[in-house]
Amino acid sequence: MTSPSTSSFTRPSDTHHRRTRTQPRQRVRPLPLSVVERAALSDTGLRREHNEDSFMVAERMFAVADGVGGGRAGEVASSVAVEALRIGAHRAFEADDLERLAQRAAGAVHAKGLADPEFAGMATTLTSALVAGDRVEVAHAGDSRLYRLRGGTLECLTDDHSFVSQMLREGLLTEEQAAVHPMRSMITRALGRDPDVDFAKRSIEAAAGDIFLLCSDGLTGMLPDGQIETIVSDSSSLDDAALRLIRQANAAGGKDNITVVLFRLGAGAPAALAA
Numbered sequence: 001m002t003s004p005s006t007s008s009f010t011r012p013s014d015t016h017h018r019r020t021r022t023q024p025r026q027r028v029r030p031l032p033l034s035v036v037e038r039a040a041l042s043d044t045g046l047r048r049e050h051n052e053d054s055f056m057v058a059e060r061m062f063a064v065a066d067g068v069g070g071g072r073a074g075e076v077a078s079s080v081a082v083e084a085l086r087i088g089a090h091r092a093f094e095a096d097d098l099e100r101l102a103q104r105a106a107g108a109v110h111a112k113g114l115a116d117p118e119f120a121g122m123a124t125t126l127t128s129a130l131v132a133g134d135r136v137e138v139a140h141a142g143d144s145r146l147y148r149l150r151g152g153t154l155e156c157l158t159d160d161h162s163f164v165s166q167m168l169r170e171g172l173l174t175e176e177q178a179a180v181h182p183m184r185s186m187i188t189r190a191l192g193r194d195p196d197v198d199f200a201k202r203s204i205e206a207a208a209g210d211i212f213l214l215c216s217d218g219l220t221g222m223l224p225d226g227q228i229e230t231i232v233s234d235s236s237s238l239d240d241a242a243l244r245l246i247r248q249a250n251a252a253g254g255k256d257n258i259t260v261v262l263f264r265l266g267a268g269a270p271a272a273l274a275a
Contacts, residue, residue, distance in 0.1 A: 032133045033206055035060065036266035038273075039238035043246045045218055046254030053216045053259040054078035054124075058089035059273050060131040061098070062261050064144045066216040068190065069122035073113075077124035077192050080112050081105040085128060095137040095203055098130040102139040102199050109192040123192035126199075127158060127214050131265065136212060138202040141189045145220055147228070148204070149211040154229035157204060160217075161189035185217075208267045211238070215245075218256035222249040238262040 044051040052067035052074035065081045067074025084105035092098055105126060113119050125142025138146060143160040159165065164184040167173045178184060191197055211232060219228070223245070231248060235241035242260050249258045 033131060033208060033265040034268060034270035035131055035263050036268055036271050037238050037264040038062075038262065038271060039242045040261040041242040041246055042259040043250065043257065045257050046250055048257055050075055051257045052078055053218070053257040054082045055214075055259050055261050056082040056086050056089070057261060057273070058086065059270065061085065061089040061092055061128065062212075062214055062263055063126060063128040064214040064216055064259050064261055066125040066142065066144050066218075066257070066259070067122065068124060068187070069119065071118070073119045073122035074124065076112065076119055077109050077122040080109050081124050081126050081191055084108040092130055094132050095130070095201065098128060098137045098139050099199060099201060102126060102128055103196060106191040106197040107195050110195045113192055123190040125187065125216070126191050129212060129214060131206070131263075134206055136204045136206045138204060139199040140202075141191060141197050141199050142187050143217050145215055145217075147213040147215070149213065149229065149232050150207070150209070152229070152233050154225055154232070156225065157202065159200065161200070162187050206265055208265055211262060211264045214261040216257060216259040218258035219245060219249050219260060221256060222252040222254065222258070232262070238264060
């Protein structure tokens with residue numbers, strides 16, 4: 001009897017039995033964006049005696065406030081609001097921080113109005129933005145606005161909290177009627193009337209090259225969005241854009257105080273904050 005030949009049997013290689021483990025894909029987190037350029041400018045305009053607008057420019061946080069009230073009350077309301085933001089701006093890193101500071105600003109304006117009869121009933125709008133990683137967080141009340149310019153196209157990122165704007169959104173007015181409505185300056189949400197404010201909050205995706213513009217209604221009441229888009233797009237720098245926006249708003253009538261704050265995002269080193 002012949003035994004089976006062992007030479008005809010080949011042991012499969014161990015590599016044929018190994019299973020290749022698939023490593024889980026690691027999510028690539030977007031790089032945080034930096035503020036690589038910033039500019040701000042405020043002007044009394046041609047019709048008002050006092051400038052009741054205030055603004056704030058910090059390393060990552062920006063704000064515009066437009067005060068409402070007789071005498072110096074509007075000026076005080078807006079300055080109290082932005083100062084409350086400024087105090088905590090260096091500790092703000094995410095959306096909750098911005099909302100907390102915005103509510104602190106609302107409480108400060110309300111308390112000031114209660115403490116001093118001269119400022120009773122004063123109020124202010126507030127539009128604030130915080131650069132947080134690859135997003136821009138927003139807390140907003142009133143009819144100041146936040147825009148983003150991307151690829152030459154300007155987009156408004158906030159809704160006006162005003163009587164006329166609400167009627168416009170509900171289809172009760174046309175754009176032409178809203179422009180001349182006698183109650184177009186009546187705001188429906190502001191800081192000062194109550195200790196807490198129902199801020200409109202947004203978290204906005206951002207990208208390198210985006211330019212953000214915060215402004216009071218002294219700009220948007222004088223210039224249409226298309227003209228604002230052209231001015232910012234064609235300007236050689238944000239300082240140039242701010243100056244041109246103010247000049248054009250005054251050339252169109254300058255009926256109110258005009259304030260503009262601009263910042264541009266990039267992937268490079270952050271621009272130094274002017275002293």
